[in-house]
Amino acid sequence: MADAIRLTYEISPEDFTRAGEASSDVKNKLKRLGMPPDAIRKVSIAMYEGEINMVIHARGGKITVEITPEQILMVLADQGPGIPDIEQAMQAGWSTAPDEVRSLGFGAGMGLPNMKKYTDEMKIDTVLGVGTTITMVVKI
Amino acid sequence: MTVRDAMNILGARVLVGEEHLDREVSSACGSDMMSDVLAFSKDHSILLTGLCNPQVIRTAEMLDIVCIIFVRGKKPDQTILDMAAERDLVVLETGHRMFSSCGLLYQAGLHGGAI
Numbered sequence: 001m002a003d004a005i006r007l008t009y010e011i012s013p014e015d016f017t018r019a020g021e022a023s024s025d026v027k028n029k030l031k032r033l034g035m036p037p038d039a040i041r042k043v044s045i046a047m048y049e050g051e052i053n054m055v056i057h058a059r060g061g062k063i064t065v066e067i068t069p070e071q072i073l074m075v076l077a078d079q080g081p082g083i084p085d086i087e088q089a090m091q092a093g094w095s096t097a098p099d100e101v102r103s104l105g106f107g108a109g110m111g112l113p114n115m116k117k118y119t120d121e122m123k124i125d126t127v128l129g130v131g132t133t134i135t136m137v138v139k140i
Numbered sequence: 141m142t143v144r145d146a147m148n149i150l151g152a153r154v155l156v157g158e159e160h161l162d163r164e165v166s167s168a169c170g171s172d173m174m175s176d177v178l179a180f181s182k183d184h185s186i187l188l189t190g191l192c193n194p195q196v197i198r199t200a201e202m203l204d205i206v207c208i209i210f211v212r213g214k215k216p217d218q219t220i221l222d223m224a225a226e227r228d229l230v231v232l233e234t235g236h237r238m239f240s241s242c243g244l245l246y247q248a249g250l251h252g253g254a255i
Contacts, residue, residue: 016195017219019198020198020202041203041204044201044202045178048178048202052195092179102173104195105172105195105199106174106175108173108175109175110173110175110178110179111175113179114175114178114179117179
């Protein structure tokens with residue numbers, strides 16, 4: 001792991017306009033590193049959905065990305081309300097997002113299912129009232 | 141077809157990316173929900189939407205979409221247009237509604253891709 005590249009982003013809370021800046025930066029860095037397009041696409045979509053979720057549901061948080069020649073590891077940690085029922089949250093179409101968020105084009109209940117779909121591994125650690133940490137891996 | 145062909149079919153106006161009008165486009169998707177676009181878009185080159193906010197540009201960026209078409213005469217603001225220009229996207233605007241826009245492009249041979 002000597003050649004791992006580590007990136008860290010603070011995700012600003014409730015600034016919907018800026019949501020996605022971190023994902024955009026990671027995508028550009030992966031392109032410059034010459035990573036395979038398929039892996040870049042998966043990381044971009046999964047991280048972007050996660051970043052949007054952090055802004056919508058969790059007052060922002062912190063994203064760490066670790067890039068090695070074998071895989072891209074993303075850890076999205078927030079101090080939001082936590083997810084009461086992960087199984088329910090993983091169902092396509094299930095959402096707790098308010099109408100205001102839907103009018104912005106999100107909150108269709110596809111965020112977590114999309115993150116699962118586009119990654120090789122995904123783990124959700126959540127504690128109600130404390131926060132949620134989502135760990136995702138895309139293999140090269 | 142090219143972006144220019146799509147533009148002509150829809151009688152659309154170029155807002156950004158005039159220099160990229162000859163790019164080839166192979167399939168399209170139409171939605172106002174960006175989550176659905178992210179879920180179901182595979183190798184789409186055109187995104188038709190009536191949603192007008194910066195996340196439309198970011199969604200297009202994540203999916204390597206070539207051209208965004210704002211339907212129903214929606215006019216994105218300068219911030220959105222600047223974001224699109226930075227990312228080398230083409231932005232078009234048409235007065236057609238979503239259903240008609242999709243129908244016209246489909247009829248001309250642009251399809252939605254695999255389910």
